[in-house]
Amino acid sequence: MTTIDTHSEPVTDTPPGLMRRIIRQRQAKIGLVLTGIVVLVAIVGPLLLPWLTGYTSTEFAGRPFQPGGMFGTDNLGRDILSRFLDGGLTLLVYAALATALGMLLGTVAGMLAAYQGGTLDSIIMRGNDVLLALPQLVFALLAITVLGPQGWVVVLVIGITHAPRIARVTRAAASAVITEDFIRASEMYAVPRWKILLKDVLPNITGPLMVELGLRMTYSIAAIASLSFLGLGMQPPTADWGLMINENRIALTLQPWGVILPVLAIAILTVGSNLITDAVARASATVEESK
Amino acid sequence: MSTLIEASTDLALRANDLRVATTLGQEILHGVSFTLQRGRMLALVGESGSGKTTAGLACLGYFRTGLEHTGGTIELSDGTDLLALTDAGRRGLRGGSISYVPQDPALSLNPAMRIGTQIMEVLRVHGYGASEAERRERLADVLTDVGLPNDAAYQRRWPHELSGGQQQRVGIAMAFAFRPEVMVMDEPTTGLDVTTQALVLQTIHQLVTAHNVAGLYITHDLAVVSEVADEVAVMLSGRIVEQGPSDRVLHDPVHSYTRKLLNAVPDLAGRHHIGEVEAVTGALPIISRERAASARVATPEVAGTLLSVRDLRLSYGKNPVLNGIDLELGRGESLMLLGESGSGKTTAARCIAGLNGNFTGTVSLAGQTLAPGTRQRSAEERHRIQYVFQSPLSSLNPRRTIGESVEVPLHMSGSFNRKQRRALVLEALDQVQLAASFIDRRPGQLSGGERQRAAIARALVNAPSVLVCDEVTSALDVSVQASIIDLLRTLQVETGMAMVFVTHNIALARHISQRLAVLHAGRIVDLGTTDAVLENPQHSYTRELLTHVPTL
Numbered sequence: 149m150t151t152i153d154t155h156s157e158p159v160t161d162t163p164p165g166l167m168r169r170i171i172r173q174r175q176a177k178i179g180l181v182l183t184g185i186v187v188l189v190a191i192v193g194p195l196l197l198p199w200l201t202g203y204t205s206t207e208f209a210g211r212p213f214q215p216g217g218m219f220g221t222d223n224l225g226r227d228i229l230s231r232f233l234d235g236g237l238t239l240l241v242y243a244a245l246a247t248a249l250g251m252l253l254g255t256v257a258g259m260l261a262a263y264q265g266g267t268l269d270s271i272i273m274r275g276n277d278v279l280l281a282l283p284q285l286v287f288a289l290l291a292i293t294v295l296g297p298q299g300w301v302v303v304l305v306i307g308i309t310h311a312p313r314i315a316r317v318t319r320a321a322a323s324a325v326i327t328e329d330f331i332r333a334s335e336m337y338a339v340p341r342w343k344i345l346l347k348d349v350l351p352n353i354t355g356p357l358m359v360e361l362g363l364r365m366t367y368s369i370a371a372i373a374s375l376s377f378l379g380l381g382m383q384p385p386t387a388d389w390g391l392m393i394n395e396n397r398i399a400l401t402l403q404p405w406g407v408i409l410p411v412l413a414i415a416i417l418t419v420g421s422n423l424i425t426d427a428v429a430r431a432s433a434t435v436e437e438s439k
Numbered sequence: 440m441s442t443l444i445e446a447s448t449d450l451a452l453r454a455n456d457l458r459v460a461t462t463l464g465q466e467i468l469h470g471v472s473f474t475l476q477r478g479r480m481l482a483l484v485g486e487s488g489s490g491k492t493t494a495g496l497a498c499l500g501y502f503r504t505g506l507e508h509t510g511g512t513i514e515l516s517d518g519t520d521l522l523a524l525t526d527a528g529r530r531g532l533r534g535g536s537i538s539y540v541p542q543d544p545a546l547s548l549n550p551a552m553r554i555g556t557q558i559m560e561v562l563r564v565h566g567y568g569a570s571e572a573e574r575r576e577r578l579a580d581v582l583t584d585v586g587l588p589n590d591a592a593y594q595r596r597w598p599h600e601l602s603g604g605q606q607q608r609v610g611i612a613m614a615f616a617f618r619p620e621v622m623v624m625d626e627p628t629t630g631l632d633v634t635t636q637a638l639v640l641q642t643i644h645q646l647v648t649a650h651n652v653a654g655l656y657i658t659h660d661l662a663v664v665s666e667v668a669d670e671v672a673v674m675l676s677g678r679i680v681e682q683g684p685s686d687r688v689l690h691d692p693v694h695s696y697t698r699k700l701l702n703a704v705p706d707l708a709g710r711h712h713i714g715e716v717e718a719v720t721g722a723l724p725i726i727s728r729e730r731a732a733s734a735r736v737a738t739p740e741v742a743g744t745l746l747s748v749r750d751l752r753l754s755y756g757k758n759p760v761l762n763g764i765d766l767e768l769g770r771g772e773s774l775m776l777l778g779e780s781g782s783g784k785t786t787a788a789r790c791i792a793g794l795n796g797n798f799t800g801t802v803s804l805a806g807q808t809l810a811p812g813t814r815q816r817s818a819e820e821r822h823r824i825q826y827v828f829q830s831p832l833s834s835l836n837p838r839r840t841i842g843e844s845v846e847v848p849l850h851m852s853g854s855f856n857r858k859q860r861r862a863l864v865l866e867a868l869d870q871v872q873l874a875a876s877f878i879d880r881r882p883g884q885l886s887g888g889e890r891q892r893a894a895i896a897r898a899l900v901n902a903p904s905v906l907v908c909d910e911v912t913s914a915l916d917v918s919v920q921a922s923i924i925d926l927l928r929t930l931q932v933e934t935g936m937a938m939v940f941v942t943h944n945i946a947l948a949r950h951i952s953q954r955l956a957v958l959h960a961g962r963i964v965d966l967g968t969t970d971a972v973l974e975n976p977q978h979s980y981t982r983e984l985l986t987h988v989p990t991l
Contacts, residue, residue: 329834337851351838
């Protein structure tokens with residue numbers, strides 16, 4: 149009989165991190181490029197304004213829907229390109245703030261519900277169900293009508309309406325983690341509850357939360373653009389993509405760029421962030437499998 | 440000469456130089472050959488990752504996702520090569536002439552289908568008999584064959600209405616229904632209690648011999664092998680390193696790995712030592728009888744009593760789990776809390792450690808009554824009783840490094856700075872024989888045994904006086920189990936801590952404990968020095984356990 153080495157250590161190499169597994173996917177690269185372009189335009193656009201277009205936005209004042217400048221003028225005779233470059237940042241900032249608020253509220257509520265269980269769980273989740281019963285946009289319309297169309301109201305309302313959806317996902321993901329013995333171990337060492345949630349539960353549910361983050365970001369952009377379109381988000385004379393679509397749609401056949409540019413930007417942004425979200429979902433799913 | 444001719448005619452399946460690799464090209468099986476004969480059982484023995492299940496599934500022409508067949512043949516009794524068949528051809532054989540009994544019966548039965556219907560399904564799919572009546576008859580027969588009642592009411596039961604042992608018999612009945620030539624059994628008794636295991640093993644043995652089936656029994660448990668198998672093949676990292684009649688392999692092993700495996704098997708009689716560390720096994724052989732004798736004298740309310748449990752009761756709703764448990768643990772003493780699943784042993788251990796604070800009764804440490812839950816106990820009290828969890832896969836946070844996890848108890852005591860904590864963590868890792876480099880690794884990079892060592896290090900870092908070990912070796916391979924037992928014993932001697940060792944494996948008794956408490960349905964039915972309980976069991980339950988424990 150041939151002798152065989154009886155001690156064979158299994159090769160344990162570090163599995164590639166979540167980030168690397170995301171980037172490795174082609175659709176993640178496409179998504180990053182698409183999102184990057186729009187975000188870059190929104191951030192850098194306002195800074196480079198007169199230099200980029202070669203004229204100020206008041207150059208064609210008083211000449212609505214004229215073919216002046218690169219993409220024509222809007223309903224008040226302002227240059228469309230300048231308005232477009234200027235109008236993305238607020239949308240993105242508001243969307244990011246609303247998503248962050250929703251993530252914060254939802255994650256905390258979901259983790260608490262999963263960890264505490266019992267009455268608190270029932271209260272949080274039934275409260276969730278009530279909020280979920282109201283359509284997001286209708287709820288937003290109601291709140292804005294009552295409180296007025298200010299920026300913080302929009303952010304608050306969109307954030308709050310996101311929270312129940314995020315809370316459900318968080319609770320489901322956290323419930324699975326909470327049955328694990330390392331949570332029992334931390335409890336045994338009397339680690340404060342908030343620390344258990346922060347250090348033991350949260351790091352183990354980042355996969356599903358990242359997916360949710362991407363998804364909610366997309367929804368926030370759409371919701372804020374919709375509200376602006378309806379006249380309840382950004383108010384004139386602010387430059388804003390949602391508002392631009394509304395203001396310029398009456399002249400769609402005459403001077404289409406005023407609508408097409410913001411629509412294109414929002415569409416590319418949404419598709420891009422969805423591609424990234426999918427890639428994150430797939431990358432975190434492979435973690436679960438290999439576990 | 441006659442045996443040779445018999446052997447060739449009785450051939451049911453022959454695996455020839457079987458090679459399997461991952462789709463990425465890493466070879467898992469490096470040319471495995473074995474022969475299955477009618478009426479005989481071959482045991483495929485190996486530790487986790489040795490490729491034994493892969494080889495077993497290959498006999499069904501099945502390869503798990505990510506694996507592919509790269510060479511070799513599986514020849515059936517009529518000379519055809521199973522692996523040359525199409526998928527449809529292979530499916531036709533599976534469950535028919537080659538059948539499979541999976542490890543976990545609870546997962547393999549469809550919970551939404553009555554057991555009679557599930558077995559009938561196999562018969563229908565493969566077209567057994569000419570009529571439905573004939574199939575019904577076969578169903579009744581096969582239930583009798585596996586030792587289950589065969590009346591209509593029983594056939595209409597749901598899987599959840601059966602015990603684990605009965606579920607596994609239904610699984611075996613499904614595999615046996617179509618009168619297969621070959622049965623592949625993948626650790627079918629691993630999740631079962633010893634008493635149930637003994638009955639299931641008996642059933643399997645009868646089926647194989649009485650009905651002339653060729654059996655392939657995949658297991659890691661060498662004691663079980665000696666009960667069921669005619670022949671043994673020992674696997675190590677994708678190769679068969681030793682093969683032969685079970686008597687010869689188990690009692691006169693040739694290969695060093697087989698010897699190592701056999702040495703690691705815990706032995707109820709305590710005839711040999713498990714593990715490798717000679718110093719400890721030599722100085723404290725098994726548990727010396729003198730020490731055991733002195734422990735017996737010392738137990739009743741002498742100053743030596745460290746931990747005492749009085750009238751511990753706990754119920755979930757109307758369902759009593761613990762019915763009044765009284766225990767005493769002396770300083771530096773090791774007590775085994777033995778019980779089968781559902782006996783309340785883990786619950787009792789968790790009550791002692793304060794993980795489950797819903798009990799009535801008292802737990803006192805060095806004369807001081809402890810609060811039920813850990814959060815109500817003082818930091819000092821928490822330090823003195825430490826608990827090690829059953830599964831090392833679950834007890835360490837996968838997102839933290841080993842160092843961070845081991846550090847948690849020190850953080851909570853709050854009186855150390857970063858440098859001191861690191862020094863203490865390194866010391867604890869050294870105590871459990873893990874290199875300092877483990878401090879920055881994550882659980883995913885560690886083997887099961889290494890993770891369990893890290894979990895033990897976390898319990899040790901505060902220098903406890905009582906260590907509660909809850910089934911700490913049940914998820915581990917025998918050789919790893921031996922090294923962990925060795926480690927715990929070394930630590931006990933070095934640190935002088937007392938230990939409550941919770942387990943279902945009575946064979947470990949003489950290797951780890953001075954005293955033995957047998958728990959049955961929430962009560963302690965037998966309590967005394969390990970020798971006394973094993974040699975002169977007082978309760979019928981203990982006697983039953985002792986007769987059913989498989990030995991080499």
